[in-house]
Amino acid sequence: MTLDELRVQIDSIDDQLLKLYNKRMEYVHRVGELKNTTGAPIYRPEREQAILNRLKKQNDGKLTDEAIDALFLEMFAVARNLERPEAIAYLGPEASFTHQAAESKFGAMSSYLPMGSIKAVFREVNRGTAKFGVIPIENSSNGIVSDTINCLKEYNLKIIAEVFIDIHHTLATRCNNIKEIKKIYSKDIAFDQCRIFLQDCGLDEVELIPIESTAKAAKMAMKEKDSAAICANVAAKMYGLPVLFKNIEDCSDNKTRFFIISNFENLQSEEDKTSMLVYLDNTPGALVAFLNDFERCEINLTKIKSHIVEGKSIFFIEFNGHQKDLHIMDIMARHAKLIKVLGSYVKENDDI
Helix, strand or coil: CCHHHHHHHHHHHHHHHHHHHHHHHHHHHHHHHHHHHHCCCCCCHHHHHHHHHHHHHHCCCCCCHHHHHHHHHHHHHHHHHHHCCCEEEEECCCCCHHHHHHHHHHCCCCEEEEECCHHHHHHHHHHCCCCEEEEEEEECCCEECHHHHHHHHHCCCEEEEEEEEECCCEEEECCCCHHHCCEEEECHHHHHHCHHHHHHCCHHHCEEEECCCHHHHHHHHHHCCCEEEEECHHHHHHCCCCEEECCCCCCCCCEEEEEEEECCCCCCCCCEEEEEEECCCCCCCHHHHHHHHHHHCCCCEEEEEEEEECCEEEEEEEEECCCCCHHHHHHHHHCCCCEEEEEEEECCCCCC
């Protein structure tokens, strides 16, 4: 088959795809009309995950699992925005890692609201200005994000999904040589994650200036000739800042986990995870007794982190399963006075 003949075949398939996409959108519209009568949310993470799992199981072509995710998640996002456009608040600014996490779930077409703090994200979702919020919960190198735990305690919003993003940092600058760099802008956590690189290059002796985000760092470094930024590659590209070094993070497996929050609860799926805050008396054996109760019910606890809020100890605990699973409902009811359930959602990964 000649090149022109192959292109004719591709064009024919594209024509078919366009008709199928439009047909799918018609069915999505009908579903949306039914949901409008009941007030049910348009975004159902557990339903989307079930579709992806089904497609991957029957896939026997050249598409990888990652490619299927990319293609269909974007199509889901297009469908949602055609049906009922809803704003997504995230810890900004644009091109931050949280923005990347948001786009990985909600696509490029969605309406995004960059916020200056984690609390601001919770506030706007709680007010209804945004339907969804995206905030970091933990990093593989730096641990739990305290501001997120504090807001989960304060607001009665629900975790409806989790997102994992690989964190890669670049050193971006207008300087042609690192010896010309007099100061570096970045987020304090990013400096910590690139400590070895900075030492190896002798940059630990220049002025390190912590600011709100790595994306803003790129913007600042673009304005000042003798400065640099530790930032994401996408942020450097956005502001036209040349990248001098890539992947400068100390840990090659550096990941951040994000939560998507909203005002509704998910239905059960084939593979769920539940997050909760547990308030225990400061008495010997209180935590052990609580954990043993879950063990007896054969509930697999995947995370236990102690945290101080307003001088009191609370525990951020996660387990495999949905809060409405029959074998879980009993123990949750038994400890209802001690537990604040933060949400049950499709498990994207075991941990970081």
